[in-house]
Amino acid sequence: MKTVLVLGAGRSSAALITYLLDYAEKSKNKVLVGDLSYEQAQAKVNGSAHGRAIRFTIEDEPQSSEAIRSADVIISLLPPHHHVAVAKYCLAHRKHLLTASYVSDDMKQLHQDAVEKKLLFLNECGLDPGIDHMSAMEIINRIKQHGGKPKSFESFTGGLIAPETDPQNPWRYKFTWNPRNVVTAGQGTAKYLYNGTYKYIPYQQLFKRTTAIHVPGHGEFEGYANRNSLSYITPYGLQEIKTILRGTLRHKGFCSAWNVLVQLGCCDDTYRMDNVAGMTHHGFIESFLEAGAGSARQRLARQLGLDAEGGEMQRLAWSGFFEDEPIGLPEGTPAQITEHILNKKWKLHPDDKDMIVMWHRFVYEHDGEEREIQSSLVVTGEDSIHTAMAKTVGLPLGIAARLVLEGKIKSTGVQLPVHAEMYLPILSELKEYGIYFQEQQRIL
Amino acid sequence: MKTVLVLGAGRSSAALITYLLDYAEKSKNKVLVGDLSYEQAQAKVNGSAHGRAIRFTIEDEPQSSEAIRSADVIISLLPPHHHVAVAKYCLAHRKHLLTASYVSDDMKQLHQDAVEKKLLFLNECGLDPGIDHMSAMEIINRIKQHGGKPKSFESFTGGLIAPETDPQNPWRYKFTWNPRNVVTAGQGTAKYLYNGTYKYIPYQQLFKRTTAIHVPGHGEFEGYANRNSLSYITPYGLQEIKTILRGTLRHKGFCSAWNVLVQLGCCDDTYRMDNVAGMTHHGFIESFLEAGAGSARQRLARQLGLDAEGGEMQRLAWSGFFEDEPIGLPEGTPAQITEHILNKKWKLHPDDKDMIVMWHRFVYEHDGEEREIQSSLVVTGEDSIHTAMAKTVGLPLGIAARLVLEGKIKSTGVQLPVHAEMYLPILSELKEYGIYFQEQQRIL
Numbered sequence: 001m002k003t004v005l006v007l008g009a010g011r012s013s014a015a016l017i018t019y020l021l022d023y024a025e026k027s028k029n030k031v032l033v034g035d036l037s038y039e040q041a042q043a044k045v046n047g048s049a050h051g052r053a054i055r056f057t058i059e060d061e062p063q064s065s066e067a068i069r070s071a072d073v074i075i076s077l078l079p080p081h082h083h084v085a086v087a088k089y090c091l092a093h094r095k096h097l098l099t100a101s102y103v104s105d106d107m108k109q110l111h112q113d114a115v116e117k118k119l120l121f122l123n124e125c126g127l128d129p130g131i132d133h134m135s136a137m138e139i140i141n142r143i144k145q146h147g148g149k150p151k152s153f154e155s156f157t158g159g160l161i162a163p164e165t166d167p168q169n170p171w172r173y174k175f176t177w178n179p180r181n182v183v184t185a186g187q188g189t190a191k192y193l194y195n196g197t198y199k200y201i202p203y204q205q206l207f208k209r210t211t212a213i214h215v216p217g218h219g220e221f222e223g224y225a226n227r228n229s230l231s232y233i234t235p236y237g238l239q240e241i242k243t244i245l246r247g248t249l250r251h252k253g254f255c256s257a258w259n260v261l262v263q264l265g266c267c268d269d270t271y272r273m274d275n276v277a278g279m280t281h282h283g284f285i286e287s288f289l290e291a292g293a294g295s296a297r298q299r300l301a302r303q304l305g306l307d308a309e310g311g312e313m314q315r316l317a318w319s320g321f322f323e324d325e326p327i328g329l330p331e332g333t334p335a336q337i338t339e340h341i342l343n344k345k346w347k348l349h350p351d352d353k354d355m356i357v358m359w360h361r362f363v364y365e366h367d368g369e370e371r372e373i374q375s376s377l378v379v380t381g382e383d384s385i386h387t388a389m390a391k392t393v394g395l396p397l398g399i400a401a402r403l404v405l406e407g408k409i410k411s412t413g414v415q416l417p418v419h420a421e422m423y424l425p426i427l428s429e430l431k432e433y434g435i436y437f438q439e440q441q442r443i444l
Numbered sequence: 445m446k447t448v449l450v451l452g453a454g455r456s457s458a459a460l461i462t463y464l465l466d467y468a469e470k471s472k473n474k475v476l477v478g479d480l481s482y483e484q485a486q487a488k489v490n491g492s493a494h495g496r497a498i499r500f501t502i503e504d505e506p507q508s509s510e511a512i513r514s515a516d517v518i519i520s521l522l523p524p525h526h527h528v529a530v531a532k533y534c535l536a537h538r539k540h541l542l543t544a545s546y547v548s549d550d551m552k553q554l555h556q557d558a559v560e561k562k563l564l565f566l567n568e569c570g571l572d573p574g575i576d577h578m579s580a581m582e583i584i585n586r587i588k589q590h591g592g593k594p595k596s597f598e599s600f601t602g603g604l605i606a607p608e609t610d611p612q613n614p615w616r617y618k619f620t621w622n623p624r625n626v627v628t629a630g631q632g633t634a635k636y637l638y639n640g641t642y643k644y645i646p647y648q649q650l651f652k653r654t655t656a657i658h659v660p661g662h663g664e665f666e667g668y669a670n671r672n673s674l675s676y677i678t679p680y681g682l683q684e685i686k687t688i689l690r691g692t693l694r695h696k697g698f699c700s701a702w703n704v705l706v707q708l709g710c711c712d713d714t715y716r717m718d719n720v721a722g723m724t725h726h727g728f729i730e731s732f733l734e735a736g737a738g739s740a741r742q743r744l745a746r747q748l749g750l751d752a753e754g755g756e757m758q759r760l761a762w763s764g765f766f767e768d769e770p771i772g773l774p775e776g777t778p779a780q781i782t783e784h785i786l787n788k789k790w791k792l793h794p795d796d797k798d799m800i801v802m803w804h805r806f807v808y809e810h811d812g813e814e815r816e817i818q819s820s821l822v823v824t825g826e827d828s829i830h831t832a833m834a835k836t837v838g839l840p841l842g843i844a845a846r847l848v849l850e851g852k853i854k855s856t857g858v859q860l861p862v863h864a865e866m867y868l869p870i871l872s873e874l875k876e877y878g879i880y881f882q883e884q885q886r887i888l
Contacts, residue, residue: 189709189712189714189715194735195735197727197730198717198718198719199731199732200709200717200731200732200778201709201732202707202708202709202712202732203648204647204648204706204707204709205707205708205709205732209734263646263649264646264649265633265644265645265646265648265649268633270633271633271635273642273644274642275642283641286641287641287643288644288645288646288649289643291638291639303649305749
């Protein structure tokens with residue numbers, strides 16, 4: 001009998017733990033779920049005979065060490081900065097580790113130790129990062145195997161809401177993930193490669209320089225660039241690529257409206273504003289506007305050269321930014337206040353369904369022709385607990401854990417799921433859960 | 445016989461040291477000039493019988509302690525982060541200290557010690573900060589003494605070039621001060637008060653939200669807001685003020701052209717670009733542009749919604765940003781590269797004359813009327829050594845040193861020159877050097 005230990009029983013863990021409990025039943029294995037809150041862990045185990053809840057605090061060394069020692073594979077859903085601490089226990093007790101988080105520099109440094117102990121530390125094995133890597137690698141290797149030469153790769157992923165959820169919401173968006181990260185997204189400079197030239201997009205241009213995306217059967221979307229698109233050239237084996245751009249996907253019209261908040265300075269998280277306790281939504285916007293004639297909405301439109309009745313202003317108005325409603329925070333940075341105002345209408349309600357959209361576009365040379373593959377994934381959640389996000393993050397981790405337990409992954413060390421022994425069985429099993437890509441090919 | 449010790453014999457010290465040597469001759473006092481470079485210190489002393497050059501390194505403790513012990517008043521022109529070290533020697537040896545730099549938090553903490561030892565640590569006693577404080581306080585106190593009530597205060601200062609210098613230069617600007625600070629100016633959020641409301645301007649709006657400034661006899665200028673305009677409300681005694689805005693002054697048209705560099709991300713100093721060694725000016729701009737049809741100049745104009753032949757593009761073209769000229773740096777951040785390209789045409793030539801422009805606008809209530817005072821100062825340099833900048837920074841320090849030596853300043857502790865015992869004699873003596881304000885008053 002083998003044991004999988006899941007660390008963290010929060011929002012994103014439901015689909016993963018359900019998968020692992022089902023698998024444990026079939027395989028006579030066991031699932032241990034550890035969380036700061038014993039009750040939360042217990043709720044996720046949900047009385048299964050194959051599961052057990054424990055209280056887990058990474059700061060409690062004897063407890064952490066013992067929990068990790070008692071399992072065979074560890075899945076860490078803890079905040080990313082705790083992964084290295086978990087990894088060190090895994091090294092000490094010779095356990096495999098899986099996460100859905102980006103590989104940190106500290107994690108990278110454990111590669112040689114993990115290799116020597118024949119351990120797999122598999123990271124970026126969720127949705128984004130995760131399914132994006134796997135689905136891209138499947139296509140890249142297919143193109144190469146047929147003698148094609150990849151020239152361009154663009155890839156965008158977004159966590160949105162389903163068409164039937166909140167149909168009046170003109171943003172077609174709610175907070176389905178860490179709201180703070182959504183509000184501060186894109187600060188810094190995005191870097192990508194276009195036609196062999198390094199390109200840089202500062203924050204102030206990011207939401208203006210979008211890529212138009214059409215997903216057959218699902219409509220029009222747009223994407224803005226992520227911070228560093230270049231870091232996957234090597235792991236993807238795309239050293240000859242001329243264009244590579246990875247980014248975040250939103251419904252069409254989102255970015256130009258969001259850009260208004262960016263241009264005003266509403267997403268700045270570096271200073272606390274004055275008089276927040278007595279401030280209204282309208283007063284918040286006013287503090288970023290030039291004085292002059294007309295309403296805040298009119299002056300804002302004028303200041304940014306927009307139509308006062310256009311889509312950007314409609315979205316901001318829908319979110320209540322021009323209302324004389326008290327913000328309701330005692331203090332805060334502009335980003336905290338913006339998050340708080342948005343959350344009044346962007347909070348996920350129990351019956352809301354989220355929707356994940358992932359889109360890749362490859363251009364490659366084949367027999368002297370230039371060809372294109374577009375590939376897209378759309379997954380809709382069931383409700384605010386059984387979200388598409390939890391499913392698409394959790395299932396790849398669960399399947400990877402199964403593969404590890406069954407000895408089907410030979411790679412060791414700090415890895416991404418870019419190897420066929422990982423992505424082929426994971427993508428194949430994801431299909432059984434309705435998680436699969438639609439592909440269109442054409443000659444350019 | 446008393447001794448003034450000047451620490452730092454760089455570009456900005458000439459006028460100060462000349463003033464002190466002249467005064468030393470009349471008063472039978474002495475001037476000690478310390479610099480990392482003995483030769484540079486000696487050049488500034490210029491053979492005067494009343495001066496002596498010494499080698500000075502703040503890191504050399506015995507040398508620093510002895511130099512400061514041997515003098516009566518210390519003027520530190522060292523980089524601002526060294527002032528506190530100097531101040532501590534001043535406390536140890538009971539010496540007065542003068543600087544032209546902003547009071548740091550560390551400096552503030554020495555206030556009580558300085559008071560107890562009856563020492564004056566006078567900071568912000570140059571041009572900006574310095575003459576701006578003194579000239580503003582003279583007007584504020586005059587308004588109050590006549591029963592007026594200040595409602596609004598705006599103040600802008602800039603270091604520019606004289607009309608006869610580089611007449612083809614459409615920016616009407618060259619680097620007359622630390623170029624790095626010019627390129628990175630305004631990063632962060634500017635904060636001011638307008639009509640009783642706190643206002644915030646993020647970097648991406650800063651060079652768009654300018655104040656138009658007319659200086660009689662000198663033409664049209666514009667100003668952008670400094671980081672924090674609120675910090676002088678208390679020292680200026682303006683607790684009732686409704687509007688306060690301090691900023692930087694440029695020739696009309698400068699800011700919208702500079703804004704192009706800001707919007708593109710050319711002033712970002714947080715990351716190193718790739719392939720700088722092989723990059724041209726044109727390639728540098730290209731790396732911030734969207735791909736598409738047309739020249740870089742055309743695409744840039746389109747991307748930012750500007751006229752390809754308008755003033756912004758003309759200024760950038762004059763600076764060579766669209767040329768296929770190698771940058772000539774082995775590596776660099778965008779800000780470093782921008783500085784390097786600009787410096788090819790903005791470096792001060794020996795005969796170039798700089799020009800300082802300072803402008804204040806006060807609105808106040810008086811006998812039920814609303815009145816306005818505009819006050820402006822224009823000072824032109826003689827050449828690239830005897831600059832208006834060196835003169836307007838150095839003379840207030842020199843005069844303050846004289847007042848201290850003559851026992852005419854009673855204030856002790858960490859101070860700004862906002863007290864009449866300082867600003868009245870300093871402003872009065874500055875007039876003898878051609879440094880004086882023109883004032884216009886009107887009823888609104």
